[in-house]
Amino acid sequence: MGHFFYLLRKIGLISKEALYLIRKHKLYFLTPIFIMLAILAFFVYYVGPAIIVSFIYAGI
Numbered sequence: 001m002g003h004f005f006y007l008l009r010k011i012g013l014i015s016k017e018a019l020y021l022i023r024k025h026k027l028y029f030l031t032p033i034f035i036m037l038a039i040l041a042f043f044v045y046y047v048g049p050a051i052i053v054s055f056i057y058a059g060i
Contacts, residue, residue: 011042 018034021027 007042007046011038014038 015038018038019031022031022034
């Protein structure tokens with residue numbers, strides 16, 4: 001269970017840094033893309049490469 005909280009803490013730090021850079025450089029239009037990439041990175045790390053393989057076999 002400790003590993004899961006460590007992972008959530010890391011995701012929180014990454015998202016705070018991304019939001020800081022968005023505000024600093026005024027790139028508000030990139031916010032949805034960064035949010036989707038953060039969610040995708042979380043799923044790839046947590047679920048593993050099986051999610052990528054399923055997309056490849058589905059033909060997407």
